[in-house]
Amino acid sequence: MAKQINIGDFLQRFEILIAGIWFLTVYFKTTFYFYSFVIGLAQVLNIKDNRPIVLPLGMIQVVYSLVVYPNVAYMTEFDTKAWISYALAIGLLYPLLILSVASIRKSMIKS
Missing domain, CATH: 1.20.5 (Single alpha-helices involved in coiled-coils or other helix-helix interfaces)
Known part of the structure; x- marks a missing residue:
């Protein structure tokens, strides 16, 4: 759909802009969900500082993403x-x- 956008024969090829916006939204959405997960788990486990669990949860998230959708x-x-x-x-x-x-x-x- 974005390939067909043509404004005045000089504004063309919007698909790269659309793809960039899509990548940004996926990045921020994933970051927000991961941050919420870390904060929520820290609250449930009564952990004062959530920084020590960020790296292990990140590694678990990567493996989980490969297991869920191979x-x-x-x-x-x-x-x-x-x-x-x-x-x-x-x-x-x-x-x-x-x-x-x-x-x-x-x-x-x-x-």
């Missing part, structure tokens, strides 16, 4: 067959579970 064909098959159930579990059931636990805790604290 190649593009597997990724395509997984996404078409099983992704909906995983997305519902992680995106709907897990937040509802957290919300219900928080409301139960709040009611227990009040009484």
Whole structure:
């Protein structure tokens, strides 16, 4: 789609700009998720300084990414067959579970 953009015969070839923006967004999204994971795990484990767990978790993340999607064909098959159930579990059931636990805790604290 970006190959077909042509503004006045001098602004052409926007696909490299689109690809660069896409790489930047993937980088920042991954960085944000990793930072959130490190902070959350440090809070759960009551670790005051989260810097010692960053490198081990980074190495685990690299290995995990290779295990989850070993190649593009597997990724395509997984996404078409099983992704909906995983997305519902992680995106709907897990937040509802957290919300219900928080409301139960709040009611227990009040009484």
